[in-house]
Amino acid sequence: MAARTAFFNGSGWTAHLPEPRLDRHLPGTAGELARLLEAEYGLRPRAVPPGDGPGVDRRDKAVAGLRRAARLGVPLTPEALLAHREGDPRLLAVLTELWPETVRWHGPRHAEEVLRDLLGESGDGPAAGRLLDLAVAAGLHPLTPAEGASLAHTSGHRAVRHSAWRYLHQLPGGPAHLPDPSQAEDAYERLLLAPPVPPLGPKGDDPAGRLVAQCMLLGGLDTPGQGLSGGLAVLLGGLGDRLAETDGIAGVITVVTVGHEDLAADDCLAHERAPGHWVLRLPVDAPAAPAQPEMHHHRPALTWWAARLLGGMSRPLDVVHVRYADDGSLALADAAERLGAALVFTATPDPHRGLAERHAASDPADPAAADALRQDLHRVFVADRLVERADTVVGIPGRGGTRELVRHFPGLSRLNGGSGPSAPPEGIAPYRPSPDEDDRRREVLERLYRDGTRPDALDPRDRELPVLLCVGRLHPVKQQDLLVRAWLATDAWRTTTLVLVGGSPGAGTAVEDDIRRRIDTLLAAYPQAAARLALLPALPNTEVRRLQRALRHRTADACCWYVCPSAKEEFGIAVLEAMDAGLPVAGPRRGGVAHYLRDQVNGILMDTSGQAGLMRGLRRIAATSADDRRCYAAAGRKLVAERFSVARMADELAAEYAAVRTR
Numbered sequence: 001m002a003a004r005t006a007f008f009n010g011s012g013w014t015a016h017l018p019e020p021r022l023d024r025h026l027p028g029t030a031g032e033l034a035r036l037l038e039a040e041y042g043l044r045p046r047a048v049p050p051g052d053g054p055g056v057d058r059r060d061k062a063v064a065g066l067r068r069a070a071r072l073g074v075p076l077t078p079e080a081l082l083a084h085r086e087g088d089p090r091l092l093a094v095l096t097e098l099w100p101e102t103v104r105w106h107g108p109r110h111a112e113e114v115l116r117d118l119l120g121e122s123g124d125g126p127a128a129g130r131l132l133d134l135a136v137a138a139g140l141h142p143l144t145p146a147e148g149a150s151l152a153h154t155s156g157h158r159a160v161r162h163s164a165w166r167y168l169h170q171l172p173g174g175p176a177h178l179p180d181p182s183q184a185e186d187a188y189e190r191l192l193l194a195p196p197v198p199p200l201g202p203k204g205d206d207p208a209g210r211l212v213a214q215c216m217l218l219g220g221l222d223t224p225g226q227g228l229s230g231g232l233a234v235l236l237g238g239l240g241d242r243l244a245e246t247d248g249i250a251g252v253i254t255v256v257t258v259g260h261e262d263l264a265a266d267d268c269l270a271h272e273r274a275p276g277h278w279v280l281r282l283p284v285d286a287p288a289a290p291a292q293p294e295m296h297h298h299r300p301a302l303t304w305w306a307a308r309l310l311g312g313m314s315r316p317l318d319v320v321h322v323r324y325a326d327d328g329s330l331a332l333a334d335a336a337e338r339l340g341a342a343l344v345f346t347a348t349p350d351p352h353r354g355l356a357e358r359h360a361a362s363d364p365a366d367p368a369a370a371d372a373l374r375q376d377l378h379r380v381f382v383a384d385r386l387v388e389r390a391d392t393v394v395g396i397p398g399r400g401g402t403r404e405l406v407r408h409f410p411g412l413s414r415l416n417g418g419s420g421p422s423a424p425p426e427g428i429a430p431y432r433p434s435p436d437e438d439d440r441r442r443e444v445l446e447r448l449y450r451d452g453t454r455p456d457a458l459d460p461r462d463r464e465l466p467v468l469l470c471v472g473r474l475h476p477v478k479q480q481d482l483l484v485r486a487w488l489a490t491d492a493w494r495t496t497t498l499v500l501v502g503g504s505p506g507a508g509t510a511v512e513d514d515i516r517r518r519i520d521t522l523l524a525a526y527p528q529a530a531a532r533l534a535l536l537p538a539l540p541n542t543e544v545r546r547l548q549r550a551l552r553h554r555t556a557d558a559c560c561w562y563v564c565p566s567a568k569e570e571f572g573i574a575v576l577e578a579m580d581a582g583l584p585v586a587g588p589r590r591g592g593v594a595h596y597l598r599d600q601v602n603g604i605l606m607d608t609s610g611q612a613g614l615m616r617g618l619r620r621i622a623a624t625s626a627d628d629r630r631c632y633a634a635a636g637r638k639l640v641a642e643r644f645s646v647a648r649m650a651d652e653l654a655a656e657y658a659a660v661r662t663r
Contacts, residue, residue, distance in 0.1 A: 001352075001407060007041040007071070008410035032370070033359055036377060039064035059088060060374075066094040067381050071388075075105035078114040082134075085118070085127050089296040090378045092130065093327055096137070096299065097385055103138045116142035124155035129163035133300035136167055137334065143167070149177035162285065165192055166304045187263040188283050200270045200278055201313040202251040209250035210318040210657045213280075213310060213341070214240060217257045217302070217328040218292060219473075221279060225538025226504040230473045231573030232323065234541050237273070238429030242650040244276030248658050249650075250315070252277045255306065255332065257298075259288040269309065280309055293375060296327040299334075306335035317341045319657045325350075325383035333389050342660040345390035347383065347421065348570050351376045352408040354590075387411060392660045394653075395423045396570050396592050424652035426571045427644045428580060431545045441550035444543070448499070452531035458497050459531045466496045467551055467560040468621070469583070471544055471574045474503040474515040476567075479608060481518040483565040484533065486614035488522060492622065493529035499551075501544060505537035544574075548581035552633075559629060561586060561621050565608050569593050576644050579603075579636035584629045586617055596644070600628075602635035 039056045040063075056064070062084060069076060081102050084095050103111045115131050119142055122128040128151060135142050143151070145168060152164035168174035184190040201211060216236050219229030240252040254273070258281040269281045282305040284290055284298050295302075310317050320336035321344040322329035329345070336343045351358075359373045387393055387409055395402040402420035406412045412420045434440055445463075452459025468487070472478045480500050487498050500519075503512045516535070523530045539547070551560035562578030568591035569575070575587050575597065585603040587593040599605040604620055607613025624632075 003037040003041045004408070005410055033356065033373060036060060036064070036373070040067050040377065042068050059091065062087065063091050063094060063374075066091065066098060070094055070097050070381075071384060073101070075101045078102055078106055078111045082114060082118055082131070085130055090374060093296055093299070093330070093378065094381070096134070097330070099134050099137060103140070108138065108140055111138065112140045112142050115140060119143060119151075124151055124157070124160060126157055126160060128155065129157065129160035132160075132163040132167045136163075136170055136300070136304065139170070141171055143171075145171055145174045145177045148174060152179075158285070162189075162192060162301065166301070169304075169308075186260060187267045188260055188285050191263070191267060191269070191283050196308060196312050197269055200272075200280075201253065201315060202276065209248045210654075211250045211253070211313065211315060212243065212319045212321060212657055213253040213255050213317055213332075214321045215255045215323065215329065215332050217255070217282070217289070217295070217326075217332075218324065219289060221254060221256050223504075223538065224541055225471065225473050225502045225544075226508075229538075231571070234428075234577075235426060235573050237541075238646045239427075239650060239653075240277040241274040242429065242646045243654065244274060246650045246654045248654045249276075250318075253280050253310070253313075253317075254278070255280050255282060255310075257282050257284045257289040257302070257328075259284050259286045259290075261287050282306055282309065290328075292324070292326045292328075295331075299327045299331040302328060302331035303334040303338075306332055307338045310335060310341075311339050319344055319660060321346070321653075321657075322386065325379045325386060327382065329386055330382060333386060337389075342391040342657075343386075343389060344392045344394065344656065344660060345386040346394050346396060347387060347405055347409060347412070348396050349404050349408050350568070350570060351379050352383075353404070354568070355380070384409070392656055393421045394656060395421045396426065422652075422656070424656065425644055425649055426573065426576075427646040427649035428573060428576050428640065429646045431542075431549075431580065433546075437546075440546060441553070444547050444550045448534065448536075448547075454534075455530075456534055456536050458499070458534050462497050462532055464555065464558045465532070466558060468492075468496055468498045468563045468618075469501070469548065469551060469560055469578070470499070470563050470565065471501040471578075472564075472566070473538070474508070474512040476511070476515070478502070479565045479567055479614075481515055481522065482608075482611060482614060483563065484519050484522050486565075486611050486618055487533075488526050488529055489611065490615050490618050492618050493526065493532050495622070497532045497534070499534045499536065501536045501547070502538050503535070541577075545577055545581060548578055548583055552582045556626055559584075559626070561629075563617075563621070564588060564593065565606075565614055566591070567608055571595075576640055579633075580640045582633050582637050584624070584632040585636055586621055596639060597636075601632070602639055603632050 035056050039061055076098060081095055081098055084091050115135055119128055119131050122131060148164050148168050148171060152161045155161055165178060168178050178193055181190045181193040184193055214236055216232055219233060221233050221237055223229045224233040236254055240254045243249050243252045256279060263283060271279055273279050282302055285301065290298055317339050319342045320332055322332050323346040333343050355376050363369050393412060395405045402423050406420040415421050448458055449460045449463050450457045470480060470483060474480060484498065487493055519535065523533065560583055562583040562585045564572060564575050564587040566588050569588060571592040572587060575585055575593055578585050585597060586606055587597050587603065588608040589605045590608065594605055597603045597605060604617065606617030
C-alpha cells in the first residue's frame with residue numbers, strides 16, 4: 001500500500017514508512033516482495049537505481065519497467081516494445097497493454113513495417129503467432145493474404161495456425177484464403193473457420209435501452225459449486241434474468257467460455273436463457289474453461305471471439321461489465337474498445353488485501369511460492385489497467401464502504417468527493433417453491449439421512465442432532481478441509497453433524513480431488529465421526545435453497561447453522577441465501593461478509609485465518625442459546641429482504657449503465 005500510494009501520489013516511498021526499508025517490517029519473502037515493488041514502482045528510499053538489488057533478475061526488471069511505462073502512459077517505440085516478444089506470459093501481457101498506445105504514438109505504418117520485418121525473422125515459430133495477434137489488435141496488415149495462408153499451412157504450431165486464421169478473417173481478401181471448415185481437426189477449429197453466426201439479441205422492434213454484456217469467464221453458469229463455478233454463477237444467472245425485465249435495459253448477454261469437451265457435445269454458441277437474457281459461449285482452445293492463471297494463453301483469441309460474436313448482435317452493444325482482475329477481463333475490455341462499447345469494472349480489494357501477509361509466510365526458495373507472488377503482482381497490475389480503462393468503476397463494499405478500495409487504488413479517490421466508487425448492493429433472486437414443495441423437502445431429508453456408511457449421507461439415527469451446513473466449490477480458499485479439522489479437534493462431531501455441499505459429481509478437477517483427499521485423511525483418524533459427515537456433490541441452486549429450508553424446519557434441538565469457513569469472501573452469495581432461508585449464519589471476518597453480517601446481531605463473525613479461529617467459532621456456535629439463534633436468523637432474513645434483493649441490484653446497475661457514456 002505504501003509503494004502504491006507513493007507512486008500514484010508522486011511522493012517518495014520513505015514518506016509512508018516509519019523505517020528506512022519495507023523489508024524490516026515483514027519476515028520471510030518480504031525482502032523479495034520489497035525488491036519487486038521497488039523495481040515495479042521505481043521507488044527506493046535510498047539513492048539506488050530502480051530495479052537493482054538481489055532477487056530482481058533480468059525478467060523481473062523487464063516486467064517491472066514495462067508496467068511502470070504502462071502506468072505512466074509512456075509509449076515505447078515498436079522496436080523497443082517488441083524486443084520482449086519472446087518473454088514470459090506476464091511480460092507479454094504488459095506488452096499487449098502497451099501496444100495500442102505505441103501504434104497510436106508512432107503510427108500504424110511504422111508499426112506495420114516493424115511487424116513485417118520481425119515476422120520474417122520469426123519464421124513459423126510461436127513468436128509469429130504473437131506478432132499476428134498484435135497486428136489483429138491494431139488492425140494492421142503486415143502480411144498479404146497469401147503470406148498469412150502460407151504461414152497457417154506450414155507452421156507446426158496449432159496456436160500459430162489459429163493466429164493466422166484470425167488474422168485472415170480480418171484482412172481484406174483474407175477469408176477467401178481460409179481452409180474449408182471440413183478440414184478442421186475438431187469442433188473448435190470448425191467454428192474458427194466457419195462464417196459468422198446469425199445475429200442474436202433484441203430485434204428492431206424491441207424496447208429501447210442499453211444492451212449489456214456481463215462476463216463470467218471462469219466456470220460454468222449452470223453448474224455452481226463445480227470446478228471454478230461459484231456464487232458468481234448464481235448471481236449473474238439471476239441478475240441477468242432480472243435486468244432483462246428492468247426499465248432502461250434492452251437485453252442482457254451473459255458471456256461464458258466453453259472448451260473442447262463441451263463443444264464436442266454441443267457446438268451452439270448462443271441461446272436465450274430467459275426472455276431478453278442470452279448466454280453467449282466464447283470457445284477456448286482447451287479441454288475445458290481455463291483457470292484464472294491460464295487465462296493469459298487465451299487473451300488474443302477471447303478478444304477476437306468476443307468482438308466477432310458480440311459485434312454480430314442484431315444491434316450495437318452498449319456496455320461490457322467485467323468483474324475479475326485477470327487477463328480474461330482484459331480480453332473483454334479489448335473487445336469492448338473495438339466495438340465502441342462502454343466498459344464497467346467491478347473492483348475488489350483482492351488480491352491486494354492479503355498480498356503481503358500471504359507471501360510473508362511463504363518460502364522464498366520455493367519456486368511455486370515465487371511464482372504465486374509474481375502472479376499476485378500481475379493481478380494487481382491487471383486491476384490497475386481495468387480501473388484506468390473503465391468508463392465506470394463500481395465496488396463491492398466492505399465494512400468501511402468502498403474506502404478500502406480507495407486505499408488499494410489511490411486513483412479512485414477522485415470519485416464521489418473522495419469516498420470512492422459507488423457500490424450497488426449484490427442480491428439474490430427470490431426463492432420460488434414448487435407446487436409440491438413439502439413433499440420435495442421431505443425427499444431431500446430422506447436422501448440426506450439414508451445411510452451413514454455413505455460419504456454423501458448421514459446416519460438416520462443422527463437425525464435429531466444439530467447440523468452445520470457449508471455450501472461452496474471445493475477450493476483451498478473455501479477451506480472446507482480446515483472446517484473439518486476444527487470440527488474434529490473441538491469434538492463437535494460428538495454433538496453435531498456436518499454437511500458439505502460442493503464439487504463436481506464423479507471425476508472432479510485436481511483441486512477438488514485434493515480437497516477430498518485432505519478430508520478423507522482427516523476422517524481416517526476418526527472413524528466414528530465419518531458417519532456424521534456428508535460430502536454431497538454440487539447441487540442446482542434451487543436444490544441447495546430447498547435443502548436449507550428443509551433443515552430449518554425441524555425441531556429446536558435439531559437446529560441448523562450455516563457455516564462459511566472461507567479465508568475470505570468478496571461478498572458471499574451463499575451466505576445471503578442461507579440468511580434468506582432463515583438459518584443462523586457464522587461467516588468470516590475478512591472480506592465483504594462483515595459488511596452485512598453483524599456479530600451477535602444477525603449472526604457470528606469468525607476468525608477464519610487458521611484452525612484456532614475456526615475452533616473458537618465452533619465453540620461460540622455451540623454456546624449460542626436457542627433464543628439468540630432465533631434472533632440472529634430473524635434479523636438475517638429481514639436484512640436480505642430489505643437490502644439484498646436481485647431486483648434492487650438490477651435497478652441500481654441499470655442506473656449505472658444508463659449514466660455511462662458509450663464511445
